[in-house]
Amino acid sequence: xxxxxxPVLAALLLLxxxxxxxxxxxxxxxxxxxxxxxxxFGLVGKLRQYAPLLLAKALGxxxxxxxxxxxxxxxxxxxxxxLSTGRIDASASQAGAAFFNAVAGGSEIKEVAxxxxxxxxxxxxxxxxxxKDRPWNPALLKGQAIASTTGNGTVTAYExxxxxxxxxLTLNDITWKPLQFSDLVVALENGAVNVAVLLDPLxxxxxxxxxxxxxxxxxxxxxxxxxxxxxxxxxxxxxEAFIRAMVRTQRTYLQGEYGNNPxxxxxxxxxxxxxxxxxRDSAGSMKFPYDMAIxxxxxxxxxxxxxxxxxxxxxxxPLPDEAVIDRSFLRAAGAGG
Numbered sequence: 001x002x003x004x005x006x007p008v009l010a011a012l013l014l015l016x017x018x019x020x021x022x023x024x025x026x027x028x029x030x031x032x033x034x035x036x037x038x039x040x041f042g043l044v045g046k047l048r049q050y051a052p053l054l055l056a057k058a059l060g061x062x063x064x065x066x067x068x069x070x071x072x073x074x075x076x077x078x079x080x081x082x083l084s085t086g087r088i089d090a091s092a093s094q095a096g097a098a099f100f101n102a103v104a105g106g107s108e109i110k111e112v113a114x115x116x117x118x119x120x121x122x123x124x125x126x127x128x129x130x131x132k133d134r135p136w137n138p139a140l141l142k143g144q145a146i147a148s149t150t151g152n153g154t155v156t157a158y159e160x161x162x163x164x165x166x167x168x169l170t171l172n173d174i175t176w177k178p179l180q181f182s183d184l185v186v187a188l189e190n191g192a193v194n195v196a197v198l199l200d201p202l203x204x205x206x207x208x209x210x211x212x213x214x215x216x217x218x219x220x221x222x223x224x225x226x227x228x229x230x231x232x233x234x235x236x237x238x239x240e241a242f243i244r245a246m247v248r249t250q251r252t253y254l255q256g257e258y259g260n261n262p263x264x265x266x267x268x269x270x271x272x273x274x275x276x277x278x279x280r281d282s283a284g285s286m287k288f289p290y291d292m293a294i295x296x297x298x299x300x301x302x303x304x305x306x307x308x309x310x311x312x313x314x315x316x317x318p319l320p321d322e323a324v325i326d327r328s329f330l331r332a333a334g335a336g337g
Contacts, residue, residue, distance in 0.1 A: 026249030027334025028066035037238045038068045039231075043150050044076050044090040045181035045306050046271055048200035048286055049116035049223065050092050056249040058267040062265025065241040075180070076150040083228035090231060090242065094223040095302055095324065096313045097153025104315045105323050108229040110326040111163040112337075113243060114294050115223050116254075119285030122200045123159065123216035126207070130194040136214050139167035141195065145177040148197035152176040153312045156197050158305045159218045177278045200286055201272045219287070219301055220295050220300070232326065240293045243329040292330055299324050 046054060064067045080098050082088045082109035093099070095111055096173030102109055124146070125305050126136070134140070141164060148156060152175075162172050179187055181202075188196040189210040198206065203213070207264060225246070231239030253264050260279045268275045303318040 007197045025334070028244050030061075030248070031241070031244065032064065033066040033237065033241055036066050036068055036234070037241070038070065039238060039242060040072060040088045041121060042072050042074050042079050042082055042091040043074060044070075044079070044093065045094075046270060046273070047115075047202075048268070048282075049118065049122075051116060051254055051268060051286075052246045052250040052288065053092060053115075053225070054271040055253055055264065055267055056245045058271060059249070059263065061245040061249045061252075062203060065245045067238070067245065069242070077178070077228075080107070080109065083226060086228060086230050089228065089235070090239075091224065092229075093226060094150060094155040095299070096150055096155065097306045100303060100306065100324065101314045104313075108232055109226055110232060110324060111224045111247065111294065111331045112227050112239070112318045112326050113225040113292055115225065116200075116224055118217040118287065119200055119282065121203050121213050121285070122198070123291055124156075124163075124214045125188060125196055125198045125203060125206060125211045126214045127194045128212055129191055129192055129211060130213055136212075136269065137167070138163045138169070138215075141167070142169055142173050144195050145175045145193065146197065147177040147179045147184060147193040149181050149184070152179065153306055155221060155223060155302060156217065157309075158221050158302060159215070161305055161308065163215050171305075172313070178290075184219050193208065194296055196219075200282070201274055201278070203295040204249070204274060204278055204282060218270070221298070224294065225327075231273045239254055240332050243335075244333045246293055247330070247333040249333045250292060251290055254288035255290060257283070290335075291337045292335045294325055294327065294330075296321075315321065 043050065058068050072088060076093060077098065079093050080089045080102050083091050084102055091107065092115060146160065148154060157171060164170060177193060184196050184198060185205050186203055187193045227239055230269055253261065258264050265276050265279045269279045277318060299321045300318060306312045327336050
């Protein structure tokens with residue numbers, strides 16, 4: 001039998017929770033910069049997990065901070081070089097092996113926030129022609145090359161490693177094939193690759209008579225937003241304004257049944273190249289947590305995954321959390337858990 005809290009204690013807890021939420025909301029309120037500041041943001045393509053980024057611009061939240069955010073598209077392998085040398089200010093990507101190696105080599109780059117948590121169909125897809133009506137079995141991955149935008153040493157390796165373990169296999173039993181974001185679906189459908197990583201919204205564009213979903217990403221092992229020296233050091237107030245707008249956007253537009261908000265649906269459909277019906281039907285399958293917290297053991301388990309494959313990392317002892325993640329920007333916006 002459950003014991004109920006005394007009415008006074010229950011009321012105090014409710015008041016305390018309301019106070020915390022109010023303080024968080026106040027922390028993410030717009031505080032416009034003294035003058036218009038331009039911020040160049042690099043990404044591999046417009047993915048649905050970047051919805052806060054896309055909506056913050058489309059719905060005017062960056063404007064409220066006096067920010068002019070310009071998107072530029074690059075190969076994943078180029079983002080780290082561009083970020084560490086200051087040619088772009090921030091990026092949306094993964095905490096891949098190249099990121100950890102760059103930090104170990106002295107680059108001033110850190111993850112500052114997570115992106116959206118993947119939906120149930122975001123993950124590994126396989127060719128139906130290759131599968132030949134066989135039921136999915138992780139043992140089928142042995143000897144396969146998995147196509148993705150980032151190739152070897154990526155966050156996706158974590159869930160692939162978990163799937164391989166079910167068949168007694170390891171990451172050493174597969175290879176990776178880097179492809180451009182725009183080529184993944186075509187390559188899978190025409191048989192150029194048998195296995196591919198398709199994130200939202202790419203999987204929505206697949207001809208499902210030619211490819212089938214195999215297994216999902218782990219929902220809280222995700223990519224994120226990264227700052228280089230420009231925002232970590234030189235223009236920190238600009239970085240804080242950017243994260244403030246992102247937190248506010250996520251809390252305002254991407255909670256609950258956000259697929260019922262016409263402004264959100266219209267904006268995302270335009271940004272992602274989807275129909276409004278596709279956005280509505282898939283909304284809610286991807287979660288955007290109110291607190292935008294980065295999992296506390298994230299750096300540890302991802303580095304452990306990369307260290308399980310010889311030669312992926314240039315070092316043998318995991319880098320400490322504070323060397324690769326800066327949670328202070330989230331805290332300044334009343335977020336981060």
